[in-house]
Amino acid sequence: MKSGQLPGVKQLHYTPAPGAQFDVEMLSFAQLRLMDRSRRRTRPQRPDFHVMALVQSGVGRHTADFIDHPLRERTVVWIRPGVVHRWTDVEDLEGPLLLFAQGFPPAPGPVAQAAADVFGPACWQLDKDAWELALRAADHLRHEHTAAVSNPRLASVPLLAHLLSALVLRVLPIGPDGPPPPTDTPHEHEAEHAVFRRYRAAVEERFAEHHHVRDYAAALGYDPRTLTRATRAATGLGAKQFLDQRILLEAKRLLAHTDLPAARCAERLGFHDAANFTTFFQRQAGLSPSRWRTRHDGR
Structure with missing residues (x-):
C-alpha cells in the first residue's frame, strides 16, 4: 500500500477537463450531480487537489475527516489535498464549485499559507456583505476561465491564479483577532x-x-x-x-x-x-x- 493511500477510499487526482488545460477548473453543484449519476460523491474520497464550494441555495450535508457539517446558504467549503471527505447530501444545493491544483495559488503570501494549512477549517459561514463580494469574485473567475477555454488567445494562467487568490482572500474566515495579517509585516x-x-x-x-x-x-x-x-x-x-x-x-x-x-x-x-x-x-x-x-x- 503506497503512503497516503487508504483502502476503501477513492484517491482522486487532478485531471483538467478536455480543452481546459489549466490548474483551476470552475464547476457547479448541478454539474457535479450531472457528472456523477452513480453518486460516488457520497462515498469517502481523498483528492490530491483543492476543492472549494460556495453554497448559494439549498440545504445539505458534507463530511470531512470525521466531522459532519450542515450546508446552507452562505456556507463555504474548502477541502484541502489529503482530506478524506464525502458529499453526504448535495441534492438540493446550488452554487459554484472549483477545483485547483496544489501549488496553483501564487506564493509566498496569505493564500498559499492558507492553502498549505493542513488543520484549516473545512466549512464556515460568511456574513451577508462578505458573501456578496465572494460571489462577485467567483463570477469574475468563472468568466475568465470560460474565456480562456473558449479562446486560448485570451488565456492567462497568472490572471487565473490571481483571481483565484482574490476569491480565497474574500472567503477566508475572520478569526477573533481580525482578518489575516497583511503581507507587509515586519x-x-x-x-x-x-x-x-x-x-x-x-x-x-x-x-x-x-x-x-x-x-x-x-x-x-x-x-x-x-x-x-x-x-x-x-x-x-x-x-x-x-x-x-x-x-x-x-x-x-x-x-x-x-x-x-x-x-x-x-x-x-x-x-x-x-x-x-x-x-x-x-x-x-x-x-x-x-x-x-x-x-x-x-x-
Whole structure:
C-alpha cells in the first residue's frame, strides 16, 4: 500500500477537463450531480487537489475527516489535498464549485499559507456583505476561465491564479483577532513565518518517519527552540504539539477508513510497536485506537 493511500477510499487526482488545460477548473453543484449519476460523491474520497464550494441555495450535508457539517446558504467549503471527505447530501444545493491544483495559488503570501494549512477549517459561514463580494469574485473567475477555454488567445494562467487568490482572500474566515495579517509585516515576523512554513512542509513529508522535533531541526538547520517559537507564533501550538497533531490526524484516518489492526497502523506511522502507538493515541485522543475506531468507522 503506497503512503497516503487508504483502502476503501477513492484517491482522486487532478485531471483538467478536455480543452481546459489549466490548474483551476470552475464547476457547479448541478454539474457535479450531472457528472456523477452513480453518486460516488457520497462515498469517502481523498483528492490530491483543492476543492472549494460556495453554497448559494439549498440545504445539505458534507463530511470531512470525521466531522459532519450542515450546508446552507452562505456556507463555504474548502477541502484541502489529503482530506478524506464525502458529499453526504448535495441534492438540493446550488452554487459554484472549483477545483485547483496544489501549488496553483501564487506564493509566498496569505493564500498559499492558507492553502498549505493542513488543520484549516473545512466549512464556515460568511456574513451577508462578505458573501456578496465572494460571489462577485467567483463570477469574475468563472468568466475568465470560460474565456480562456473558449479562446486560448485570451488565456492567462497568472490572471487565473490571481483571481483565484482574490476569491480565497474574500472567503477566508475572520478569526477573533481580525482578518489575516497583511503581507507587509515586519521582517522578523515574516522570517518567523518562513521558518514555520519550512517546518510544516517537512512535517507533511516525513511525519511517518520522524516523531521528534530535533530531527526536523537538524534537517532544516535550526535550533529546536527556533522551530517551537515559529510554530507557536503561527499556530498557537508548540512544534512538538503540531507534529503530534499531524500524526494523530493520519492515525484517525487509518482507523476510520481501513481494516488495518493497530499494529499495522503503528507500522505505517513509524512507531516501533503497537504499544507505543496505543499509548500515543490514548494520550492525544483520550480514547484507545479500538474505541475511537468503533465510534468513527467511516466505511
